[in-house]
Amino acid sequence: MPLDLRETTSRRRADMADRLTADGVLTDKLLRDALLRLPREALLPHAYVRVSGPGADPIDWRLLDGSHPDDQEEWLDLIHSDESILLQRDGEPLDALPHGPVTGGHMTSMSTYTPATVEALQAVGLGPGHWYLELGPGPGVSLALAAAVTGPGLATGVERDGHMTAFAQRNLDRLGVGATVVEGDALEGHEPRAPYDRIHSGIGVPCVPAPWVEQLAPGGRLLTTLATRTPSWPGQLLVTRTPAGTVEAVLRGRPRGYRPVLGYRWLSALGHRARIKADPGRARPTRLAPPPDDAYGFWLAAAYLAPGLVRDFQAESMTIVAPDDDSWAVAGPGDGTVRVCGPRDVWAELEELHARWEEAGRPESYTVDLTAGTGAQTVTSGAGPKALTWTLPALAGIPRPRP
Template sequence: MSPDTHAPTVARRAAMVRRLETGSGLADPRLREAFLSVRREVLLPHAYVRVSGPGADPIDWRLLDGSHPDDREEWLELIHSDESILLQRDGERLDTLARGPVTGGNMTSMSTYGPATIEALQGMLLEPGQRYLELGPGPGVSLALAAAVTGPGLATGVERDGHMASFAQHNLDRLGLGAAVVQGDALEGHPAGGLFDRIHSGIGVPCVPPAWVEQLAPGGRLLTTLATRTPSWPGQLLVTRTETGRIEAVLTGRPRGYRPMLGYRWLHAVGHRARIKEDPGTPRPTRLAPPTDDAYGLWLAAAYLMPNVVRDFQAETMTLVAPEDDSWAVASPGDGTVRVHGPRDVWAELEDVHTRWERAGRPDQYVVDLADLAGPQVVTAGAGPHALTWTLPPLAAVPRQAP
């Protein structure tokens, strides 16, 4: 990798690393060195910033061009922040973008923000010499960091979008890390097959694609987000294959996760915010006080057992919304009541899930049965009649990329 002697960007990376060490748990010395050495400005030469406020449709954006002097300082600050960097709208080509305002479109590729990258890569326990596979690498930031640890020729990404695959490979080649990006369907793993010591998915999936497990080497670790239609309560799945070949999978609730794969549309509470403020619903008594935000095991179960519900984290008191059913629940602070509206009593569903979660022993983690990759993937915590269990939904069909 060619040396970087440009003082301003070196200083920005050093400041970023100090911040990540203090606030985001960056502790692995090899990964720390990778963050210091990988030139983010090469991998993220432009960035979209949102101009419109919440709920705007269509959305107004502004494209920052890192090579333009009027954009450079704002762009440098953004790409060295903890924010996710927006790179691509609607699968567009990336070699003909023009700086300035643009309206409409949906973001189809972005980099993962720093704290999530650290959590994932440190959870992978990366070491030199490991074969590393990144599924959905986007612009290649995580892939570049992993390649800086594992060594040249060992880190590969599978990217379904041809424009993004070419863009990432071009920029990775400039870094000289020996990382490769191939175009293919990430749900099928590496198109050439093979075994990998570490597999990391940058896309959330509803269940585990069989190819991912099949390509996991003995002693290997696979890390991904299990996504539902709610962005509020994601689950992180760690799959390991023992040296004797046995598959073990553990699902843990987390405060954040990766965006779901194409074909999964997240639900949002923003569209109901004004109506909820005007009419919070009919009050009724409840013995369930609003659960704490860090009861991740409970909220993870809620994502599956009370589906299509999203939380409005901007509300003054805990507000749960089922947008497609025109239903919501607004908890009252400390007086033992809750307001409910619509055909679904969302709070009653939460009360039921909370009771089942307590009977199962208030689990933080769940075991996922992947013994039969052709069959249903069942999630369980506890045992006997009080076990808390559900079945993961199947993989949705993913539209193919237009040529």
């Protein structure tokens, strides 16, 4: 790499670390040092940029090649930004990708935006000497950061896609961080190197796979996103195995989470946007003002107890859609009314759930019982008859990698 580019990327890493620190996201000194040292351009040598607008099919993309002079500035801006980096369409081989415009396909691998990566690694409390397992590492950015903190030979990733496994391992080897990526089913963890002090899942799952818990060492921590059919209200689950060996799990709502494991079809409000704009629905009084976006405990409960809903965050007024029921609700601008349309009264369900949430004490976190092993995993806001409770969906029906 030419000297001027090395200097440029070093400055960009410093700017990135300073930005994350100023925003209150980056607080761990070891992780900051890792961000400053690791040349992420080695792990993200290309990136797709979407050209088509929402709803286009097929989708038009443009591939930025970091080695191409015409792409270099935009590529460097992107890989040091707080955006997700799109890397692979439809499980394609990752060698000699065509530079420039391409059409069709859907993204099957990406690098998570940096603030989420930083928050996750800080949440698990990663430190030197920890045995670390990354589930679904993609190109290996978070795995490389973890290896830089734990020390060489202690960080392992399990990736289902063979092309991405080879791509990530080759680039990690060039960095010399001592991290290993193996091809396999991330839902099975990686028993050969278990137990692990820290496990981080870069994929959202409907419930916690039993092997993940079994492979967690005493004193260990496991962090994952619990995925539902809605992308609007993700939940972050932190599992801790105490030094005595018991398992504790706490679920919290978050503003963002990881994409679900392959096989989950996310709901979308996009197909109803034009219809809602043309006819928001009939107005009726409501006792529920639009709950704030940061009422994460309520919205997380809604993902499970009012299932099948998705929010259109681009709408001017709070708009909640039930796509499968062809129904929606548009909250008024604080005038005590809501507009509803369709056979399902979406807003009435949220009114009822909000009342239950308040009766339960407005919980912001929930306890998850994982002690049943392969049995049902139950979530509760606490004890008593007014507690909010639900059961997590099973893993059954999720496609698994071919042997």
